[in-house]
Amino acid sequence: MNCIKNAKIITMDKDRRIIDRGYIKWQNGIITEIAEGECGDVNAYDAMGQTLYPGFIDAHTHLGLTTNGVGEESEDFNEESEPCTPHMHIIDGINPFDISFSEALKAGITSAVVSPGSANAVAGDIALVSTHGRRIDKMLLRTVGVKFAMGENPKMIYSGKEQTPYTRQAIAAIIREALNKAKRYMQDKQKALEEDEDEPEYDIKNEALIPLLQKKVKAHFHCHRADDIFTAIRIANEFDLDYVLIHCTDGHLIADELKEEGAYAVCGPLLCDRCKPELANLTPENPALLDKAGVCVSICTDHSETPIQYLPLTAAVAVKNGLPHDRAIEAITINPAKAVGADDIIGSLEAGKNADMVLFEGDPLDIYQSPKLVVAGGEAFGES
Known part of the structure; x- marks a missing residue:
């Protein structure tokens, strides 16, 4: 056909x-x-x-990084050995034989953004993949971003190990240090090329951040609280990064500011409880309030927090809570494509x-x- x-x-x-x-x-x-x-x-x-x-698009998932029905052995979304791991390639951890892929496809979700978890301040690259296939190399549509995490999760993971970061300041400092090192490394490479000199010694972490600094991919900031959202924007503006705000739980409290910044907001999961302090202001009205303010809103499941096949149901919850129906369809089609910089091929x-x-x-x-x-x-x- x-x-x-x-x-x-x-x-x-x-x-x-x-x-x-x-x-x-x-x-x-x-x-x-x-x-x-x-x-x-x-x-x-x-x-x-x-x-x-x-085809529907889930703008933020951990699809294939934690296989349904397997347990801890299959959990590959958080590399908790150090807080800065930009060199991790997400496709090396995705299991396309996870039943969640076929469940997504049956629900009409034809592509998904697969991201590392939020344990690390700098976590690794992010892939946009088709939900159909057996070999992730062929399912990969493109690499779309680098994952950063603000707030509670890196603090909880690493303070428990008695190492940095203990505070939000330390998280931001780790991110800035990584970006500054990569920026200088990139400049040194360019200078060596122009002046026909030896390039700086190869550094895999710095190399991984160059596409971000060149705006070939976007910074995806895990951020719930309003102050963490503003820290993400502050860092993005400092380094002139294209960025996406993932979860954006307090977005409804600062919607006018996000509109002024031209930010992309990926809201979700909506089908969940307020399981930690950062979710105190969680409301299913968030997508509607952000959309009303003029922010480009996408809806995600954060699979496996909410199983990916319930993406349309999640969008329906947003409609029940004020998001116009046509805007909800946009939030699972063209808006996520725009948010991740893939609207030239999908959406x-x-x-x-x-x-x-x-x-x-x-x-x-x-x-x-x-x-x-x-x-x-x-x-x-x-x-x-």
Whole structure:
């Protein structure tokens, strides 16, 4: 199959087009055509008037880093040996045979951002992956960021080991030290190239941070409390980094400030309790209040905190608490694509983008609804 016809198509492109009765074609996993009318392909899948959306995107997960049903042996999301580990490659820890991948795909989630945990002030790189596949190298869509963690988690982990950081000041200092070293290392490499001199001795940690300093990837800051959010922004501005605020639990308290900064907020998990002091201000109204202020909002499950297949349910909770329905769909399609810098390949249905899409008979945020068809990278699943 490489064509769907007779579909109501929610494009999520910049014009937010809705095609009442149209078709979409793809080849080699890439969308080639999307238009109103008949496609003329007798082998096309007949959507019979059902609604086609871009494949859903979970903007922040630990998918495949802790395999369901295995326990501690499979936990590979936190390297707790030292607080600064930017050189860790996340794909070396992802297990694509974890059942959570297939559960995500069945729910219409065609791609997910997989991040290290928040034990370390500087934790390693972040991958955007397809939820379909067996080999993570082929599932990798691109590396999108470097993980940083503010606040309680690094403090709790390392103070228990009687080593830094004990305080928020120390967390920020560790991050600044790493970025300053990488900046000088990058400048020394450039100077050596220009003046035909020997390059500085290879440093794997500094090398790992160069793409961030060059704005090829973004800084993903784990931050709940308002003061931690502002520290993340302060550091990002100091080093001229593109950044994303992960969790952003207190965002609703400072929404006007985040709008002024042009920040991207990834909210979630929403289906959880207030299990630690930083979550005291947790509210399911957070996405709605941030959106109302003009902040670009994405919704995440933080899998496995909330199982990834409940991403649409999480978006529904946000709608119940004030987020407009169309904005909730944006928060699990085009907004996360923009937030992580991948809206050139995913997040909307447009020619030239990945053939990731999901077909629903009813409201995709209705708990009783399941996709009738999921297409990931041009491959169809659940065909009925």
